[in-house]
Amino acid sequence: MSAVPLQISGVGREFAARGRRHAVLSGIDLDVAAGEVVALLGPSGCGKSTLLRIAGGLDRPTSGSVRVDGREVRGIEPRCAVVFQEPRLLPWRTLERNVAYGLPRDVTGEAARAEVAHWLSVVGLGDFAGHRPRQVSGGMAQRAALARALARRPGVLLLDEPFAALDALTRLRMQDLLAEVQREAGTTVLLVTHDVDEALHLADRVVLLGHTRPDEKAATPDEKAATSVERTATPGETTGASSVRLVLDVPGGRPRDRGDATLAALRSSLLAELGVRTAATAVS
Amino acid sequence: MTLRAVGVVLPVLLLAGWHLLASAGIYSPAQLPPPGEVVTALGELVRRGELWHHLAISTQRVLIGFAAGSVLGLALGGLVGLSRTVRAALSPTIQAVRAVPSLAWVPLLLLWLGIGETPKIVLVAIGAFFPVYTTVSAALAHIDPHLIEVGRAYGRRGLPLLGTILFPAATPAILSGLRLGLAQGWLFLVAAELIASSMGLGFLLIDSQNTGRTDVMLLAIILLAVLGKLSDTLLSFGENRLLASFS
Numbered sequence: 197m198s199a200v201p202l203q204i205s206g207v208g209r210e211f212a213a214r215g216r217r218h219a220v221l222s223g224i225d226l227d228v229a230a231g232e233v234v235a236l237l238g239p240s241g242c243g244k245s246t247l248l249r250i251a252g253g254l255d256r257p258t259s260g261s262v263r264v265d266g267r268e269v270r271g272i273e274p275r276c277a278v279v280f281q282e283p284r285l286l287p288w289r290t291l292e293r294n295v296a297y298g299l300p301r302d303v304t305g306e307a308a309r310a311e312v313a314h315w316l317s318v319v320g321l322g323d324f325a326g327h328r329p330r331q332v333s334g335g336m337a338q339r340a341a342l343a344r345a346l347a348r349r350p351g352v353l354l355l356d357e358p359f360a361a362l363d364a365l366t367r368l369r370m371q372d373l374l375a376e377v378q379r380e381a382g383t384t385v386l387l388v389t390h391d392v393d394e395a396l397h398l399a400d401r402v403v404l405l406g407h408t409r410p411d412e413k414a415a416t417p418d419e420k421a422a423t424s425v426e427r428t429a430t431p432g433e434t435t436g437a438s439s440v441r442l443v444l445d446v447p448g449g450r451p452r453d454r455g456d457a458t459l460a461a462l463r464s465s466l467l468a469e470l471g472v473r474t475a476a477t478a479v480s
Numbered sequence: 481m482t483l484r485a486v487g488v489v490l491p492v493l494l495l496a497g498w499h500l501l502a503s504a505g506i507y508s509p510a511q512l513p514p515p516g517e518v519v520t521a522l523g524e525l526v527r528r529g530e531l532w533h534h535l536a537i538s539t540q541r542v543l544i545g546f547a548a549g550s551v552l553g554l555a556l557g558g559l560v561g562l563s564r565t566v567r568a569a570l571s572p573t574i575q576a577v578r579a580v581p582s583l584a585w586v587p588l589l590l591l592w593l594g595i596g597e598t599p600k601i602v603l604v605a606i607g608a609f610f611p612v613y614t615t616v617s618a619a620l621a622h623i624d625p626h627l628i629e630v631g632r633a634y635g636r637r638g639l640p641l642l643g644t645i646l647f648p649a650a651t652p653a654i655l656s657g658l659r660l661g662l663a664q665g666w667l668f669l670v671a672a673e674l675i676a677s678s679m680g681l682g683f684l685l686i687d688s689q690n691t692g693r694t695d696v697m698l699l700a701i702i703l704l705a706v707l708g709k710l711s712d713t714l715l716s717f718g719e720n721r722l723l724a725s726f727s
């Protein structure tokens with residue numbers, strides 16, 4: 197497995213609903229270097245999962261294109277592997293056979309068995325190879341789903357809020373596991389999350405998606421209110437579409453310390469961008 | 481094990497009730513012969529070697545008809561469940577044909593296929609077809625789209641997608657459809673044998689009516705119940721073994 201770069205250029209996506217065209221994404225440009233971890237952050241419904249699905253070829257952009265290692269993505273991209281928010285394991289297969297489902301088609305026989313055993317042990321499920329998905333916890337199932345994705349030997353690992361459904365403690369453990377696995381596998385990672393801490397802990401860069409408001413800074417609070425009213429009054433316009441609002445380089449190499457002070461400051465400013473006031477932003 | 485034994489209580493009570501009713505003199509023996517006479521009738525049929533013929537021919541008709549009907553039900557149900565176009569084209573017609581009562585087919589089948597084995601087997605096949613078709617098409621059309629997406633995301637499409645996701649996910653529903661199909665096969669068998677047959681349990685029923693042998697009539701009904709239950713048990717045994725590896 198070797199990491200490959202991912203280029204998203206001018207990607208827009210519109211959905212047709214009841215005869216109306218509704219733009220979800222517009223003009224997204226994002227270059228992810230080989231081996232880089234980029235977190236896509238944004239409020240729910242901003243289209244971050246749609247962007248991830250487009251990157252993996254599960255959805256097609258209305259405009260623009262996605263290139264993996266320089267080649268345009270058309271249809272399901274074999275160099276990408278997706279981990280969804282739910283484990284989505286096949287309930288009739290053991291964990292072992294679920295991980296084997298992710299193997300590339302040319303890996304068979306003894307090599308396949310060794311590969312599956314390797315990824316199972318990497319995610320700490322070596323003793324549970326013969327278990328069924330319903331016999332293990334949600335965190336274990338999600339680890340198996342991660343192993344399945346890694347077994348595909350992806351150049352780009354696409355993670356769609358993979359830890360959102362887990363309890364807080366399991367989520368932290370999974371984040372550490374992912375950081376570890378990413379170091380070992382060296383794959384490029386695009387991580388969709390709504391968790392600011394998760395983004396800051398894992399990513400080299402955080403990309404904030406959302407409705408662009410070019411006049412935001414100049415506008416007085418009254419004008420802001422006026423424009424937002426105007427916006428909701430004219431649905432169907434492309435103003436509803438999300439694009440890249442902010443790209444933030446996270447300082448310091450990985451692995452990161454969760455208690456880092458500079459991260460705390462970034463956290464406050466990111467939360468402020470998402471419309472959440474924290475003690476830090478209230479003081480400044 | 482004890483819970484299973486509870487299932488025996490009701491048949492024993494029914495048998496005792498039957499015996500009491502028959503011996504109380506409320507009904508004449510022609511209306512309701514006592515259980516003992518039915519057993520005697522059974523012994524008589526066994527001794528004459530007829531029972532085996534009736535059982536064998538009926539079972540054979542059900543098995544062949546069920547095999548044909550369920551294969552067709554699997555195939556058409558699969559097509560209709562997987563393709564919206566095929567569903568739109570075929571589903572209304574099949575639903576309409578399904579609404580035709582079993583006996584309505586009999587005159588037509590006799591006219592077209594004569595009075596041999598073929599019309600009987602075809603009628604059983606028609607009976608077995610619809611439950612299998614309905615459950616298979618519904619099961620395939622309602623598979624968790626999340627799992628289908630996993631299959632697509634991991635490079636499966638066409639036959640590999642069918643084999644690794646769609647078919648395994650629909651297996652429990654397909655198996656219960658097969659059981660329903662077998663049960664309905666027995667229903668349609670009797671309809672087929674009531675008319676223009678010289679052998680089989682349905683013939684035994686109609687023949688006993690014509691000859692006033694109520695004991696044989698009751699025997700035929702009991703045999704149908706036992707055979708139906710037996711074949712369902714065998715199928716559910718296979719079903720459980722398969723389900724253990726599919727869920």
